[in-house]
Amino acid sequence: MTSPTLKVIEVFLAEPDREFYGLELRAATGLANGTLYKRLMDLEAYGWLESRWEYPDADERAGRPPRRYYRLTREGAVQAREKAEGAARARARGGLRARLGTQGA
Amino acid sequence: METTIGPLLGRLADRFDDGDLKLVERAYRRAAKHHAGHLRHSGDPYISHPIEVATLAATAKADAATVCAALLHDIVGAGYDLDVLRAEFGAEIAGLVASVMALDQGGPTPSDQRVMLLKLFDRLHNMRTIEHLPPRKQRLKSLNTLEWFVPVARRLDLEPVAVELERLAHDRLDPGRGFMAVRAASMVFPSSARDRYLQEWSVQFAEVDGRRGVYIIETLCGVPGMAVLLWRPHARVLIRKILTPAFATRGRPWLALAPFLAWVTYQMGRSSLADAFAFVLTIPPALSALITRIRIHLGLERERDTGNG
Numbered sequence: 001m002t003s004p005t006l007k008v009i010e011v012f013l014a015e016p017d018r019e020f021y022g023l024e025l026r027a028a029t030g031l032a033n034g035t036l037y038k039r040l041m042d043l044e045a046y047g048w049l050e051s052r053w054e055y056p057d058a059d060e061r062a063g064r065p066p067r068r069y070y071r072l073t074r075e076g077a078v079q080a081r082e083k084a085e086g087a088a089r090a091r092a093r094g095g096l097r098a099r100l101g102t103q104g105a
Numbered sequence: 106m107e108t109t110i111g112p113l114l115g116r117l118a119d120r121f122d123d124g125d126l127k128l129v130e131r132a133y134r135r136a137a138k139h140h141a142g143h144l145r146h147s148g149d150p151y152i153s154h155p156i157e158v159a160t161l162a163a164t165a166k167a168d169a170a171t172v173c174a175a176l177l178h179d180i181v182g183a184g185y186d187l188d189v190l191r192a193e194f195g196a197e198i199a200g201l202v203a204s205v206m207a208l209d210q211g212g213p214t215p216s217d218q219r220v221m222l223l224k225l226f227d228r229l230h231n232m233r234t235i236e237h238l239p240p241r242k243q244r245l246k247s248l249n250t251l252e253w254f255v256p257v258a259r260r261l262d263l264e265p266v267a268v269e270l271e272r273l274a275h276d277r278l279d280p281g282r283g284f285m286a287v288r289a290a291s292m293v294f295p296s297s298a299r300d301r302y303l304q305e306w307s308v309q310f311a312e313v314d315g316r317r318g319v320y321i322i323e324t325l326c327g328v329p330g331m332a333v334l335l336w337r338p339h340a341r342v343l344i345r346k347i348l349t350p351a352f353a354t355r356g357r358p359w360l361a362l363a364p365f366l367a368w369v370t371y372q373m374g375r376s377s378l379a380d381a382f383a384f385v386l387t388i389p390p391a392l393s394a395l396i397t398r399i400r401i402h403l404g405l406e407r408e409r410d411t412g413n414g
Contacts, residue, residue, distance in 0.1 A: 032323035032327065034325065034326045034330070037302065037331060038334060045334070066244075066248055068304075
Protein backbone atom coordinates (compact mmCIF):
# COMPACT_ATOMS: atom_id res chain seq x y z
CA MET A 1 0.00 0.00 0.00
CA THR A 2 1.40 3.36 -0.99
CA SER A 3 1.65 6.05 1.58
CA PRO A 4 -0.82 8.60 0.10
CA THR A 5 -3.55 5.97 0.37
CA LEU A 6 -2.46 5.31 3.93
CA LYS A 7 -2.65 9.02 4.72
CA VAL A 8 -6.19 9.13 3.36
CA ILE A 9 -7.46 6.10 5.25
CA GLU A 10 -5.79 7.24 8.45
CA VAL A 11 -7.81 10.45 8.31
CA PHE A 12 -11.00 8.44 7.83
CA LEU A 13 -10.10 5.94 10.56
CA ALA A 14 -9.52 8.68 13.10
CA GLU A 15 -13.27 9.37 12.94
CA PRO A 16 -14.81 6.39 11.15
CA ASP A 17 -18.39 7.63 11.35
CA ARG A 18 -17.71 11.10 10.04
CA GLU A 19 -18.15 12.32 6.49
CA PHE A 20 -15.32 14.31 4.94
CA TYR A 21 -15.35 16.57 1.90
CA GLY A 22 -12.56 17.11 -0.60
CA LEU A 23 -11.03 20.33 0.67
CA GLU A 24 -11.11 19.05 4.22
CA LEU A 25 -9.29 15.85 3.21
CA ARG A 26 -6.80 17.89 1.22
CA ALA A 27 -5.97 19.92 4.32
CA ALA A 28 -5.93 16.92 6.68
CA THR A 29 -3.71 14.72 4.51
CA GLY A 30 -1.54 17.48 3.10
CA LEU A 31 -1.81 15.77 -0.30
CA ALA A 32 -2.07 17.61 -3.60
CA ASN A 33 -5.63 17.69 -4.90
CA GLY A 34 -4.84 15.44 -7.86
CA THR A 35 -3.10 12.82 -5.72
CA LEU A 36 -5.91 12.93 -3.20
CA TYR A 37 -8.59 12.38 -5.82
CA LYS A 38 -6.67 9.55 -7.41
CA ARG A 39 -6.80 7.79 -4.04
CA LEU A 40 -10.44 8.66 -3.49
CA MET A 41 -11.35 7.27 -6.93
CA ASP A 42 -9.45 4.09 -6.16
CA LEU A 43 -10.95 3.62 -2.72
CA GLU A 44 -14.44 4.33 -4.02
CA ALA A 45 -13.96 1.83 -6.86
CA TYR A 46 -12.89 -0.81 -4.32
CA GLY A 47 -16.00 -0.07 -2.28
CA TRP A 48 -14.11 1.20 0.74
CA LEU A 49 -15.59 4.66 0.43
CA GLU A 50 -18.98 5.95 -0.62
CA SER A 51 -19.86 9.52 -1.50
CA ARG A 52 -22.88 11.74 -1.83
CA TRP A 53 -23.72 15.36 -2.50
CA GLU A 54 -25.16 16.99 0.54
CA TYR A 55 -28.71 17.74 -0.45
CA PRO A 56 -28.26 20.97 -2.38
CA ASP A 57 -31.27 22.77 -0.92
CA ALA A 58 -30.32 21.95 2.64
CA ASP A 59 -27.34 24.29 2.85
CA GLU A 60 -28.69 27.35 1.14
CA ARG A 61 -28.70 28.81 4.63
CA ALA A 62 -25.12 27.77 5.33
CA GLY A 63 -23.81 30.44 2.97
CA ARG A 64 -21.28 28.26 1.14
CA PRO A 65 -21.22 25.99 -1.91
CA PRO A 66 -22.55 22.45 -1.45
CA ARG A 67 -20.07 19.68 -0.84
CA ARG A 68 -19.62 16.12 -1.91
CA TYR A 69 -19.05 14.02 1.19
CA TYR A 70 -17.01 10.82 1.44
CA ARG A 71 -17.32 8.23 4.19
CA LEU A 72 -16.02 4.76 4.95
CA THR A 73 -18.33 1.90 4.11
CA ARG A 74 -18.69 -0.79 6.78
CA GLU A 75 -16.58 -3.16 4.69
CA GLY A 76 -14.11 -0.37 3.97
CA ALA A 77 -13.68 0.43 7.66
CA VAL A 78 -12.74 -3.19 8.41
CA GLN A 79 -10.32 -3.45 5.49
CA ALA A 80 -8.81 -0.01 6.06
CA ARG A 81 -8.14 -0.79 9.72
CA GLU A 82 -6.40 -4.01 8.71
CA LYS A 83 -4.23 -2.16 6.19
CA ALA A 84 -3.37 0.61 8.62
CA GLU A 85 -2.41 -1.91 11.29
CA GLY A 86 -0.36 -3.89 8.79
CA ALA A 87 1.46 -0.72 7.79
CA ALA A 88 2.04 0.19 11.43
CA ARG A 89 3.51 -3.27 12.10
CA ALA A 90 5.75 -2.96 9.06
CA ARG A 91 6.90 0.42 10.26
CA ALA A 92 7.64 -1.00 13.72
CA ARG A 93 9.61 -3.88 12.20
CA GLY A 94 11.49 -1.46 9.99
CA GLY A 95 12.34 0.66 13.02
CA LEU A 96 13.53 -2.38 14.95
CA ARG A 97 15.66 -3.58 12.10
CA ALA A 98 17.19 -0.12 11.80
CA ARG A 99 18.03 -0.12 15.51
CA LEU A 100 19.50 -3.63 15.33
CA GLY A 101 21.47 -2.55 12.30
CA THR A 102 23.08 0.35 14.14
CA GLN A 103 23.81 -1.89 17.14
CA GLY A 104 25.48 -4.45 14.89
CA ALA A 105 27.66 -1.86 13.24
CA MET B 106 -41.91 38.39 -20.75
CA GLU B 107 -45.65 37.88 -21.03
CA THR B 108 -48.11 39.08 -18.41
CA THR B 109 -51.38 38.44 -20.21
CA ILE B 110 -53.18 35.20 -20.89
CA GLY B 111 -54.05 35.87 -24.56
CA PRO B 112 -51.13 34.11 -26.28
CA LEU B 113 -51.48 31.04 -24.05
CA LEU B 114 -55.21 30.76 -24.77
CA GLY B 115 -54.46 31.11 -28.47
CA ARG B 116 -52.01 28.25 -28.22
CA LEU B 117 -54.58 26.07 -26.47
CA ALA B 118 -57.59 26.98 -28.61
CA ASP B 119 -57.30 24.13 -31.11
CA ARG B 120 -56.78 21.47 -28.43
CA PHE B 121 -59.04 22.53 -25.52
CA ASP B 122 -62.84 22.89 -25.54
CA ASP B 123 -64.57 26.06 -24.33
CA GLY B 124 -65.01 24.75 -20.79
CA ASP B 125 -61.29 24.05 -20.42
CA LEU B 126 -60.32 27.40 -21.92
CA LYS B 127 -62.64 29.16 -19.45
CA LEU B 128 -61.04 27.19 -16.61
CA VAL B 129 -57.54 28.22 -17.72
CA GLU B 130 -58.62 31.84 -17.95
CA ARG B 131 -60.17 31.64 -14.48
CA ALA B 132 -56.95 30.16 -13.08
CA TYR B 133 -55.00 33.01 -14.70
CA ARG B 134 -57.31 35.63 -13.16
CA ARG B 135 -56.95 34.07 -9.71
CA ALA B 136 -53.15 33.94 -10.02
CA ALA B 137 -52.87 37.44 -11.47
CA LYS B 138 -55.01 38.85 -8.68
CA HIS B 139 -53.02 37.10 -6.00
CA HIS B 140 -49.57 37.87 -7.37
CA ALA B 141 -50.51 41.48 -8.12
CA GLY B 142 -47.74 43.84 -6.99
CA HIS B 143 -45.24 40.97 -6.50
CA LEU B 144 -42.04 41.10 -8.49
CA ARG B 145 -39.52 38.48 -9.52
CA HIS B 146 -35.79 38.87 -8.87
CA SER B 147 -35.56 40.12 -12.43
CA GLY B 148 -37.95 42.95 -11.59
CA ASP B 149 -40.65 41.51 -13.85
CA PRO B 150 -44.22 41.20 -12.55
CA TYR B 151 -44.47 37.86 -10.74
CA ILE B 152 -47.35 36.64 -12.91
CA SER B 153 -44.95 36.31 -15.85
CA HIS B 154 -43.49 33.20 -14.17
CA PRO B 155 -46.70 31.11 -13.82
CA ILE B 156 -47.67 32.13 -17.35
CA GLU B 157 -44.33 30.98 -18.69
CA VAL B 158 -44.55 27.65 -16.84
CA ALA B 159 -48.11 27.14 -18.11
CA THR B 160 -46.98 27.96 -21.66
CA LEU B 161 -44.19 25.38 -21.43
CA ALA B 162 -46.75 22.84 -20.17
CA ALA B 163 -49.08 23.74 -23.04
CA THR B 164 -46.25 23.26 -25.53
CA ALA B 165 -45.67 19.79 -24.08
CA LYS B 166 -49.38 19.03 -24.75
CA ALA B 167 -50.29 18.86 -21.06
CA ASP B 168 -53.96 18.53 -20.06
CA ALA B 169 -56.14 21.37 -18.73
CA ALA B 170 -55.61 20.46 -15.06
CA THR B 171 -51.82 20.63 -15.50
CA VAL B 172 -51.95 23.98 -17.30
CA CYS B 173 -54.18 25.40 -14.55
CA ALA B 174 -51.96 23.97 -11.82
CA ALA B 175 -48.99 25.61 -13.58
CA LEU B 176 -50.75 28.97 -13.37
CA LEU B 177 -51.63 28.43 -9.73
CA HIS B 178 -48.50 26.64 -8.51
CA ASP B 179 -47.10 29.51 -6.44
CA ILE B 180 -50.21 31.13 -5.02
CA VAL B 181 -50.48 28.95 -1.93
CA GLY B 182 -46.91 29.91 -1.09
CA ALA B 183 -48.01 33.52 -1.54
CA GLY B 184 -50.63 33.08 1.18
CA TYR B 185 -53.64 31.65 -0.66
CA ASP B 186 -55.45 28.89 1.21
CA LEU B 187 -55.19 25.42 -0.31
CA ASP B 188 -58.71 24.49 0.84
CA VAL B 189 -60.13 27.57 -0.84
CA LEU B 190 -58.21 26.59 -3.98
CA ARG B 191 -59.73 23.11 -3.80
CA ALA B 192 -63.24 24.55 -3.43
CA GLU B 193 -62.61 26.91 -6.33
CA PHE B 194 -60.82 24.67 -8.85
CA GLY B 195 -61.54 21.12 -7.73
CA ALA B 196 -59.58 18.33 -6.13
CA GLU B 197 -57.51 17.42 -9.21
CA ILE B 198 -55.91 20.85 -9.70
CA ALA B 199 -55.54 21.46 -5.96
CA GLY B 200 -53.96 18.02 -5.64
CA LEU B 201 -51.39 18.84 -8.32
CA VAL B 202 -50.53 22.15 -6.66
CA ALA B 203 -50.24 20.45 -3.26
CA SER B 204 -47.96 17.73 -4.71
CA VAL B 205 -45.67 20.30 -6.31
CA MET B 206 -45.41 22.08 -2.97
CA ALA B 207 -44.74 18.80 -1.13
CA LEU B 208 -41.93 18.07 -3.58
CA ASP B 209 -40.38 21.48 -2.80
CA GLN B 210 -40.23 20.46 0.84
CA GLY B 211 -38.30 17.30 0.04
CA GLY B 212 -41.30 14.98 -0.17
CA PRO B 213 -41.10 11.65 -1.98
CA THR B 214 -41.20 11.47 -5.77
CA PRO B 215 -44.89 11.42 -6.70
CA SER B 216 -46.35 8.75 -8.94
CA ASP B 217 -48.27 11.34 -11.00
CA GLN B 218 -45.99 12.29 -13.90
CA ARG B 219 -47.79 15.62 -14.28
CA VAL B 220 -46.31 16.79 -10.97
CA MET B 221 -42.78 16.07 -12.21
CA LEU B 222 -43.60 17.84 -15.45
CA LEU B 223 -44.75 20.95 -13.57
CA LYS B 224 -41.68 20.92 -11.33
CA LEU B 225 -39.48 20.52 -14.38
CA PHE B 226 -40.98 23.48 -16.25
CA ASP B 227 -40.91 25.55 -13.07
CA ARG B 228 -37.17 24.86 -12.87
CA LEU B 229 -36.63 25.44 -16.57
CA HIS B 230 -38.07 28.95 -16.38
CA ASN B 231 -36.18 29.67 -13.16
CA MET B 232 -32.94 28.54 -14.82
CA ARG B 233 -33.65 30.70 -17.85
CA THR B 234 -33.87 33.73 -15.57
CA ILE B 235 -31.22 32.66 -13.05
CA GLU B 236 -28.83 35.53 -13.74
CA HIS B 237 -30.93 37.70 -11.44
CA LEU B 238 -30.14 35.56 -8.37
CA PRO B 239 -27.06 36.02 -6.15
CA PRO B 240 -24.06 34.00 -7.48
CA ARG B 241 -24.12 31.52 -4.59
CA LYS B 242 -27.75 30.66 -5.25
CA GLN B 243 -27.01 30.33 -8.94
CA ARG B 244 -24.42 27.67 -8.18
CA LEU B 245 -26.70 25.79 -5.79
CA LYS B 246 -29.62 25.78 -8.19
CA SER B 247 -27.39 24.77 -11.08
CA LEU B 248 -25.93 21.87 -9.19
CA ASN B 249 -29.37 20.77 -8.06
CA THR B 250 -30.55 21.05 -11.66
CA LEU B 251 -27.82 18.72 -12.90
CA GLU B 252 -28.33 16.27 -10.06
CA TRP B 253 -32.12 15.99 -10.12
CA PHE B 254 -33.85 17.77 -12.96
CA VAL B 255 -31.77 16.70 -15.92
CA PRO B 256 -32.30 12.99 -15.14
CA VAL B 257 -36.02 13.65 -14.58
CA ALA B 258 -36.26 15.35 -17.98
CA ARG B 259 -34.56 12.37 -19.61
CA ARG B 260 -36.88 9.99 -17.79
CA LEU B 261 -39.88 11.91 -19.10
CA ASP B 262 -38.45 11.72 -22.64
CA LEU B 263 -37.93 15.49 -22.82
CA GLU B 264 -34.43 15.46 -24.30
CA PRO B 265 -34.50 19.13 -25.50
CA VAL B 266 -35.41 20.24 -21.97
CA ALA B 267 -32.61 18.10 -20.53
CA VAL B 268 -30.10 19.59 -22.96
CA GLU B 269 -31.18 23.17 -22.26
CA LEU B 270 -31.08 22.65 -18.50
CA GLU B 271 -27.62 21.13 -18.76
CA ARG B 272 -26.33 24.03 -20.80
CA LEU B 273 -27.83 26.65 -18.47
CA ALA B 274 -26.46 24.89 -15.39
CA HIS B 275 -22.97 24.40 -16.81
CA ASP B 276 -22.82 28.08 -17.78
CA ARG B 277 -23.48 29.05 -14.16
CA LEU B 278 -21.20 26.47 -12.59
CA ASP B 279 -18.19 27.52 -14.58
CA PRO B 280 -16.14 29.10 -11.84
CA GLY B 281 -14.01 31.28 -14.05
CA ARG B 282 -10.98 31.41 -16.27
CA GLY B 283 -8.59 29.54 -13.97
CA PHE B 284 -10.82 26.51 -13.96
CA MET B 285 -10.87 26.29 -17.75
CA ALA B 286 -7.58 24.37 -17.72
CA VAL B 287 -9.06 21.68 -15.46
CA ARG B 288 -12.16 21.52 -17.62
CA ALA B 289 -10.05 21.09 -20.74
CA ALA B 290 -7.78 18.49 -19.14
CA SER B 291 -10.73 16.47 -17.94
CA MET B 292 -11.64 15.76 -21.55
CA VAL B 293 -9.44 12.68 -21.20
CA PHE B 294 -11.83 11.21 -18.60
CA PRO B 295 -14.69 8.90 -19.58
CA SER B 296 -17.75 11.17 -19.96
CA SER B 297 -19.67 9.78 -16.98
CA ALA B 298 -16.82 10.47 -14.57
CA ARG B 299 -16.00 13.81 -16.19
CA ASP B 300 -19.27 15.46 -15.14
CA ARG B 301 -19.12 14.02 -11.66
CA TYR B 302 -15.63 15.30 -10.84
CA LEU B 303 -15.90 18.61 -12.69
CA GLN B 304 -18.97 19.44 -10.64
CA GLU B 305 -17.20 18.52 -7.46
CA TRP B 306 -14.07 20.49 -8.23
CA SER B 307 -15.85 23.52 -9.62
CA VAL B 308 -17.80 24.04 -6.40
CA GLN B 309 -14.66 23.36 -4.37
CA PHE B 310 -12.78 25.86 -6.47
CA ALA B 311 -15.32 28.43 -5.39
CA GLU B 312 -14.61 27.56 -1.77
CA VAL B 313 -10.81 27.55 -1.96
CA ASP B 314 -9.60 30.73 -0.34
CA GLY B 315 -6.51 32.29 -1.84
CA ARG B 316 -3.90 30.27 -3.75
CA ARG B 317 -6.35 29.07 -6.35
CA GLY B 318 -3.53 28.60 -8.83
CA VAL B 319 -2.04 25.95 -6.53
CA TYR B 320 -5.36 24.11 -6.44
CA ILE B 321 -5.54 24.14 -10.23
CA ILE B 322 -1.97 22.91 -10.69
CA GLU B 323 -2.37 20.21 -8.05
CA THR B 324 -5.48 18.98 -9.79
CA LEU B 325 -3.95 19.13 -13.26
CA CYS B 326 -0.93 17.09 -12.12
CA GLY B 327 -3.26 14.31 -11.04
CA VAL B 328 -5.29 14.22 -14.25
CA PRO B 329 -3.20 11.66 -16.21
CA GLY B 330 -3.12 9.26 -13.26
CA MET B 331 -6.83 9.70 -12.67
CA ALA B 332 -7.58 9.11 -16.34
CA VAL B 333 -5.75 5.78 -16.17
CA LEU B 334 -7.74 4.80 -13.08
CA LEU B 335 -11.03 5.81 -14.63
CA TRP B 336 -10.39 4.07 -17.93
CA ARG B 337 -9.07 0.90 -16.33
CA PRO B 338 -12.44 -0.86 -16.07
CA HIS B 339 -13.20 0.12 -19.68
CA ALA B 340 -9.82 -0.91 -21.06
CA ARG B 341 -10.49 -4.63 -21.11
CA VAL B 342 -13.75 -4.16 -22.95
CA LEU B 343 -12.19 -1.67 -25.34
CA ILE B 344 -9.27 -3.93 -26.26
CA ARG B 345 -11.63 -6.84 -26.75
CA LYS B 346 -13.81 -4.67 -28.97
CA ILE B 347 -10.88 -3.73 -31.17
CA LEU B 348 -9.26 -7.16 -31.31
CA THR B 349 -12.35 -9.30 -31.82
CA PRO B 350 -13.11 -8.16 -35.39
CA ALA B 351 -9.40 -8.12 -36.24
CA PHE B 352 -9.07 -11.75 -35.20
CA ALA B 353 -12.54 -12.92 -36.24
CA THR B 354 -11.04 -15.42 -38.68
CA ARG B 355 -7.52 -16.83 -38.75
CA GLY B 356 -7.06 -15.29 -42.16
CA ARG B 357 -7.52 -11.67 -41.11
CA PRO B 358 -4.33 -11.20 -39.05
CA TRP B 359 -2.41 -13.10 -41.74
CA LEU B 360 -3.75 -10.78 -44.39
CA ALA B 361 -2.34 -7.84 -42.46
CA LEU B 362 0.99 -9.56 -41.79
CA ALA B 363 1.56 -11.07 -45.22
CA PRO B 364 2.93 -7.97 -47.05
CA PHE B 365 5.37 -7.29 -44.23
CA LEU B 366 6.54 -10.92 -44.05
CA ALA B 367 6.91 -11.08 -47.79
CA TRP B 368 8.96 -7.88 -47.82
CA VAL B 369 11.27 -9.07 -45.01
CA THR B 370 11.73 -12.46 -46.72
CA TYR B 371 12.55 -10.74 -49.99
CA GLN B 372 15.09 -8.44 -48.32
CA MET B 373 16.74 -11.40 -46.61
CA GLY B 374 16.72 -13.46 -49.78
CA ARG B 375 18.65 -10.70 -51.54
CA SER B 376 21.60 -11.11 -49.18
CA SER B 377 21.34 -14.76 -48.21
CA LEU B 378 18.86 -17.38 -49.36
CA ALA B 379 19.61 -19.53 -46.32
CA ASP B 380 18.59 -16.72 -43.95
CA ALA B 381 15.36 -16.21 -45.85
CA PHE B 382 14.65 -19.92 -45.71
CA ALA B 383 15.29 -20.03 -41.94
CA PHE B 384 13.07 -16.99 -41.49
CA VAL B 385 10.19 -18.60 -43.37
CA LEU B 386 10.57 -21.79 -41.36
CA THR B 387 10.58 -20.15 -37.92
CA ILE B 388 8.69 -16.87 -37.85
CA PRO B 389 5.31 -17.77 -39.41
CA PRO B 390 4.79 -20.79 -37.12
CA ALA B 391 5.62 -18.61 -34.11
CA LEU B 392 3.17 -15.97 -35.32
CA SER B 393 0.60 -18.65 -35.93
CA ALA B 394 0.94 -19.85 -32.35
CA LEU B 395 0.60 -16.27 -31.13
CA ILE B 396 -2.54 -15.72 -33.21
CA THR B 397 -4.01 -18.92 -31.81
CA ARG B 398 -3.30 -17.79 -28.24
CA ILE B 399 -4.97 -14.44 -28.87
CA ARG B 400 -7.97 -16.11 -30.49
CA ILE B 401 -8.31 -18.51 -27.56
CA HIS B 402 -8.04 -15.58 -25.15
CA LEU B 403 -10.80 -13.73 -27.02
CA GLY B 404 -12.95 -16.84 -26.95
CA LEU B 405 -12.94 -17.16 -30.74
CA GLU B 406 -11.28 -20.54 -30.68
CA ARG B 407 -11.36 -23.42 -28.23
CA GLU B 408 -8.15 -24.61 -26.62
CA ARG B 409 -7.02 -27.76 -28.33
CA ASP B 410 -6.69 -30.60 -25.90
CA THR B 411 -2.95 -31.12 -25.79
CA GLY B 412 -3.09 -33.35 -22.76
CA ASN B 413 -1.12 -31.03 -20.51
CA GLY B 414 -4.16 -29.92 -18.52
